[in-house]
Amino acid sequence: ETGVTQSPTHLIKTRGQQVTLRCSSQSGHNTVSWYQQALGQGPQFIFQYYREEENGRGNFPPRFSGLQFPNYSSELNVNALELDDSALYLCATGTSQNEQFFGPGTRLTVL
Amino acid sequence: QQQVKQSPQSLIVQKGGISIINCAYENTAFDYFPWYQQFPGKGPALLIAIRPDVSEKKEGRFTISFNKSAKQFSLHIMDSQPGDSATYFCAASDGAGSYQLTFGKGTKLSVIP
Numbered sequence: 001e002t003g004v005t006q007s008p009t010h011l012i013k014t015r016g017q018q019v020t021l022r023c024s025s026q027s028g029h030n031t032v033s034w035y036q037q038a039l040g041q042g043p044q045f046i047f048q049y050y051r052e053e054e055n056g057r058g059n060f061p062p063r064f065s066g067l068q069f070p071n072y073s074s075e076l077n078v079n080a081l082e083l084d085d086s087a088l089y090l091c092a093t094g095t096s097q098n099e100q101f102f103g104p105g106t107r108l109t110v111l
Numbered sequence: 112q113q114q115v116k117q118s119p120q121s122l123i124v125q126k127g128g129i130s131i132i133n134c135a136y137e138n139t140a141f142d143y144f145p146w147y148q149q150f151p152g153k154g155p156a157l158l159i160a161i162r163p164d165v166s167e168k169k170e171g172r173f174t175i176s177f178n179k180s181a182k183q184f185s186l187h188i189m190d191s192q193p194g195d196s197a198t199y200f201c202a203a204s205d206g207a208g209s210y211q212l213t214f215g216k217g218t219k220l221s222v223i224p
Contacts, residue, residue, distance in 0.1 A: 002154075006154075031210075041216060042117075042202075042215055042217050043155065043200075043212070044214075094210075098143040098206060100157070101157060102155045103154050104154045105153075
């Protein structure tokens, strides 16, 4: 088990709503990355935060946004939810090196 | 564009056998290649990782073999156990900027007694 925690575990929303997912970093880790994992697929990189600033972004629209706080915890916000946003959302924390350690994820269902 | 191709999609191995999963990449800037293990309902767990300056890395029953010229790397699980049954993902990152991981599509391993 890593020291990365995520909340909530599961979430059900309707199309058009907004959602906020949270991640608490493992001690000593100063980067946080968010990934989307659709059923039966590998995780897809959404973005990364380092020192409270976005430090790289994957191929996701602007309605996916995030924050990193001074204690290195993080939020992922998704606006105007679409059915295809249904997925497992994973955060991964690390140091400035490559190693990234994943949390258990938040299962989001959009109806 | 899929930058990391993983095969096979699924694998059945008898207990005590060797499980082999292969990955190929296209981006020559990749310089870090981890393998993750994921159980149902859990996040991926880092198993083992390699950098291109070595051709093999072993940790317990898990070995990564790396072929830089062929742009391929593989995971070998020796003495496979039923508890190894999980989905395995290879990944790669280029070590520049965000170190974002590009994942393969995964291999579902089943180890039968």
